[in-house]
Amino acid sequence: MSPEVFVEILREALQMVIILVSAIILPSLFVGLIVSVFQAATSINEQTINFLPRLIVTLLALSWGGHWLVSQIMDFTFTIIDRIPEVVG
Template identity: 85%
Template sequence: MAPEVFVDILREALQMVILLVSAIILPSLFVGLIVSVFQAATSINEQTINFLPRLIVTLLALSWGGHWLTNQLMEFFFEMVHRIPEVVG
């Protein structure tokens, strides 16, 4: 039960979190940037205009990538279950 095992598990978990969150957040970030540039170009200062497109894109990213996200989480979970003997003994 070496400390390196726990560091590897933590590193893999953080990589998984970054991968899953970026798959949801990055499309919303790009749409928010496009809407903000449009608002700056047209001098529209309404804050609610930026919310709805970002919400829709986030929901679409979740619905289109939900199967892939679930598959990634399941693979990670199965890998962690297979590593239990390595951690325990």
């Protein structure tokens, strides 16, 4: 296996991880920011107020995007399996 093939596979894997994690984390980040701005504007300093909306949005992102996430992982897995002869040979 040449180093170029290894680096390319590693780059593709890291890119896949970033895309999949971003699809789940970014909506939660935006909701957390909105709730934090609301807490700062109203001077409410309760930590549990921020948790529930973020949890709900994360679960909704997983349920709405779950099919897409799994299909991306499957496509990547099939691509890696198809590239086994290139890596070994």
